[in-house]
Amino acid sequence: MRVTQLLLLLLATLAASPADADTRFRFPAVDPDGELFMAVPIVHMDHDPKPDPTGTTCENYKGDGLPWCYDGHDGTDYLLMWGFSTMDKFDVQVVAAADGEVALAEDGNYDRCHETSGFKVTCDGHPIKANQVSVRHADGLLSRYVHLKKGSVKVKVGDKVVCGQLLGYVGSSGNSARPHLHFEVEDAAGKTLDPYAGKNTQPTSYWVSQTPDSYGKPAARCQGAGARTAAWTGARTHGRPCPWGATPAAPATRTCP
Numbered sequence: 001m002r003v004t005q006l007l008l009l010l011l012a013t014l015a016a017s018p019a020d021a022d023t024r025f026r027f028p029a030v031d032p033d034g035e036l037f038m039a040v041p042i043v044h045m046d047h048d049p050k051p052d053p054t055g056t057t058c059e060n061y062k063g064d065g066l067p068w069c070y071d072g073h074d075g076t077d078y079l080l081m082w083g084f085s086t087m088d089k090f091d092v093q094v095v096a097a098a099d100g101e102v103a104l105a106e107d108g109n110y111d112r113c114h115e116t117s118g119f120k121v122t123c124d125g126h127p128i129k130a131n132q133v134s135v136r137h138a139d140g141l142l143s144r145y146v147h148l149k150k151g152s153v154k155v156k157v158g159d160k161v162v163c164g165q166l167l168g169y170v171g172s173s174g175n176s177a178r179p180h181l182h183f184e185v186e187d188a189a190g191k192t193l194d195p196y197a198g199k200n201t202q203p204t205s206y207w208v209s210q211t212p213d214s215y216g217k218p219a220a221r222c223q224g225a226g227a228r229t230a231a232w233t234g235a236r237t238h239g240r241p242c243p244w245g246a247t248p249a250a251p252a253t254r255t256c257p
């Protein structure tokens with residue numbers, strides 16, 4: 001009986017302090033000098049429940065409207081600077097935003113879908129189907145990475161991935177007007193949630209570090225990166241890669257992303 005009570009107490013304590021165990025995300029792509037993705041606009045999730053036939057009425061996490069969202073958008077879009085020319089010139093890396101297991105991996109679809117008249121998307125006669133990856137995290141959250149380049153998906157269902165691990169490259173497959181990454185988070189029940197903290201969402205951010213500026217590009221730092229850095233500092237001097245497969249930062253900073 002006493003053991004049972006202790007166990008219950010322990011469980012209650014764990015349940016009361018979930019914050020550290022909850023998944024927090026890094027920026028889900030690699031943009032070292034901030035030159036591959038547009039800072040303005042980042043197109044956020046719409047929290048205005050009213051449907052709008054013109055597609056223009058929306059409210060993002062902090063109450064801003066167009067162009068910071070569009071009607072019914074259920075994720076965050078990070079747009080490639082210069083569109084298709086950047087997509088063709090570079091393999092812009094999409095990476096796991098946190099540790100987890102691959103739950104969905106689709107590839108082989110046409111990746112040059114684009115906008116046509118009246119805000120419609122065409123895939124030039126190909127099916128409007130996205131190349132995409134989904135990752136399930138330890139606490140049940142699911143992160144989704146959509147519109148990837150054809151032939152770029154690097155993982156398969158069941159693979160364990162670590163934060164910062166390459167999943168694929170930015171493309172314009174599926175319902176995509178221009179090359180961009182659509183990043184979306186779902187809770188364990190499959191309900192879409194907005195990782196940004198704000199007046200229309202929740203007080204706590206699901207990003208490791210949500211930038212306070214008006215644009216909303218979060219930091220590219222993995223959850224627990226500080227602890228990992230401390231554990232790895234010595235070993236890095238031997239010139240090996242980071243233990244979780246990522247590329248170490250410049251030697252001066254001696255950190256693993």
Ligand SMILES: [Zn+2]
Nearest residue numbers: 075076077182
């Ligand atoms: Zn989107």
